[in-house]
Amino acid sequence: MKTTLIFGAFLLFSQQIATAQTSTYKLVKGKIMTEWATQVTPENVHQEYPRPQLTRENWVNLNGLWDYAIKPKGQAIPTYFDGEILVPFAVESALSGVGKTVGKDKELWYNTTFATPKKSSNDRVLLHFGASDWETEVFVNGQSIGIHKGGYDPFTFDITEQLKSGKTQNLQVRVWDPSDDGPQPRGKQVKNPHGIWYTPVTGIWQTVWLETVPATYISGLKNASDIKTKQILVTTEVAGIVAGKQVKVSAWKGGSMIAEQTVSPTETAKLTIKDAELWAPGNPVLYDLKVELVDGKKVVDAVGSYGALREISMAADENGIQRMMLNGEFLFQYGPLDQGWWPDGLYTAPSHEAMVFDIQKTQDMGFNMIRKHVKVEPATWYHACDKMGMLVWQDMPSGDMGNGWEMKLGVLGSQSDRERTPESEAIFREEWKEVMDDFYNFPSIVVWVPFNEAWGQFKTKEIADWTKNHDPSRLVNSASGGNFEMEGTRIAGDIIDLHNYPDAKMPNPGIYGKENILVLGEFGGLGLPVDGHVWQQKDNWGYQSFKNQDELYTRYSGLIEHLGKLVEAGLSAAVYTQTTDVEVETNGLMTYDRKLIKFDVSKMKSIHSTLYNK
Template identity: 65%
Template structure:
């Protein structure tokens, strides 16, 4: 059978058909809730058109976002694709979201079906077709022309299926996706999703919520790279994974500084490429320099496959200061890390930003407010989000999305002894371990990520020492914050306390000799802004204020209290939070991003003092 590939021309024609359908009323955002300014810019013919994988770029790809058919059917009768569909859904927005055009809840007793026909043109026998999904929450089966092509479990990691053998002759291919998501009724990682949203728990997210796309690759191709910089040795190690490598194949790796080649290496597919980067330009929030990278697979002098990527020369580590307190270092220097708890929710798209411009907006505003770090809270973002953090110079702490909640503990700042752990089933453990490894693999190449957080506040926390030690061994290039906010075990690089509203710190005399001391959450100062809230009344914050002036005065007093904490050994702090989320109104911005509650310039000015390097080597 001849191999097929996605035709750009035919895809353009298909997009035109979708646009025509949109004009005739086939798609409309669900009304009833607030929305962001970017909602009106969503193009149903071509939503999220940007290339979705900035760390491994190829030219031949086709975006499958847009209008799909959908049906929600009972789980007991869901094995076969529905004979008819209930309507249109705009991918990549979850079915519960307003931007999907559907706005319906699915739940554990139903499944969600997607279907669309895709046009292809004939191509040579020397290429394969990969179908990529950025993220699908939670369990899905993929069918191509009526045959099951693959399956996946995991709501936060990307996956790919080689669909070449399932394609049929002609210009029309049928793709269907079956999704089941038990939300808070299941043990799987789900973050803040819950079937009955309330308080700090939000609307479920079911189905496709990141870009779906097709890519053509050679029979032998570059599957991935793993880029590990070492600023002390002035080199970067590039490990490649090659699919169907042949004897004699060569991997050629080239690093560029603003278009100029600075290092080059040729190795076999089994070898690591070690590139010397002389006098490296170090990546930091002030100077986020990125080296471009080109990796070519060469056979008998001919380039078989080629991808573009990038890397940064940066180091995250820890070392005792003159008082014997462990400090978090960036590029071998103490840098106080300060940023907001960022949940990445949107009133119109839920897990999915309306547009790429919207996705970037939150990072830009965080930077303009004078923060140098973001804690990405129990959610994983699209690769493009981390790419913007890399480019803009934003440090990131990456949480593992929580799930299988149930265990509790008595918070007791400063001492241990009240730890409990969730007794997870073998299935639950396997789900967690599988997805955590996938998340680490997919985010490894992003230099912005400096800390991994396996657990938050005992939410599903289990086998803490084992999970932490595995994470540290699997990726020794980052620090590991084993249990943010409590349920402390003497493992990992970081001791992390949560305290609302005022900033405090774990006791350095008990923990500081072995672990970095951080304040993983504080603040939560609330200001509900009329006409910009998820609901009209009964909104919630840790402490609410009447106006922006009162809010700023309290926040300023918190910032002024940090100097003695940093001098005693505090290395980082996280303020709750970037935006309001559903009924929570303790954001620096409203949920719709239309109101910034405290002026960026004033925040930038008061935050500058926190980065005084002398505070990291001072006596209290």
């Protein structure tokens, strides 16, 4: 028996070597592609450091070609695999090289090897996943080390004890994703894509990487700020802590240290920034941070990070209408609904350059905000927004849908929350908390949005209050375009948000404006299908379609002219649908392949600038 197992392991290893030597990775053809897709190779795929708010030099990127297999649910680790998949692209995507669906009755298996990390006897080896959708079980050298449930939050396993002697280690991953057959958050993924619902995303879709750390190490940071005292506040999490250790935190600008404080691991460092500049669109000032775990004069561990001085709040204007305030001043926030989908990578941009392209074009067109719609991006996306000065509203991905909503008071939804099972509620709460915690440090995020259009919306006031209590430093938009629980004229959360297509409208200032920020959470949706740049040739869709770019711009400019009047009447923010076309939706500012911008960028910037001067 033992001889058979050894021979089987040798055969599997030989097959892996043969597969690697005869790799024939190719894009799956049949759909439109971005220009970046053809530049992707197994060697260069997403090599950027994946965690910009907690950096270390000692790390290894595991992205590249792995083995994959699609098997009936419940089977053991496969001994044979179907072929190769390019990680971190979902198996359904063209860039994965596979382009196959999985579904609730099957599981996706991965297999790869990695070089044994160099480490001292006391060091720990951590295995990180940026994101994997949805239930992910990880095996190292055949041993299960844990299961993570959640499609949008990063997770980590300490694999030190599972490492064996030798030059290489084996890694297998099992993923089960029921898509819209399950209650879990899944955004717009459905097993039968149509209309505003898109292709499923199963499995690993963000970077997988290794990190070697000391036995006692910095495992997390919480960076906040107080603009009144001009302080950056840094709270450190330390794993494996022992007595005698301290944390030294310093702030840097232009290579010079400008503040420093040493505290115990349980204390918050308060760094007073002399001549501090506040972070805002047009002035995205970031301060580099160095955090060291010290034992006397010895540095035990050190990480890099950054912070900013920024405050988002609400306050009444001269007419008593509540306004959205950035650093104590009203700034109208206007941006596109950004779904973050790609024709070639689905949830995963072909490259970092491609990902930043969307943000840059949004900024070039004169938008100062992005609503990240029912999807969570890699940390590098938010880092780019921080550096570029782009405000972000972050949605929680929807799930467990099925409830509707009724009209009341003309434009606002009534209370018709969904009855969720205890399991469904627990799944939502756990992942929403993880999202808020994992992305807390990014100053660009100014609004949390737990629900969209009553999709799976439940216990609205309770969830809105819980969100606000968990992170009081940001505004809460309890239900963008959804149902609202009223307490007199005040709704749950800070914001009352309606959706209206295609024209710009706003909640009634006389009824709601005294206690709530007034927001137009979605409007527009003006469609222009462009031949040669569409997901499919027929049956494309938009809220209102046009024949050419001139007609499209004329209609859009009329929307902006009316929007300006609403700003004067008390509107604090608006979201235009949408950044790009997505699958059969053709109402983007750009085509889905990003090869054509449907509007004159300079004209867009010019007309948008009038909105910020009201």
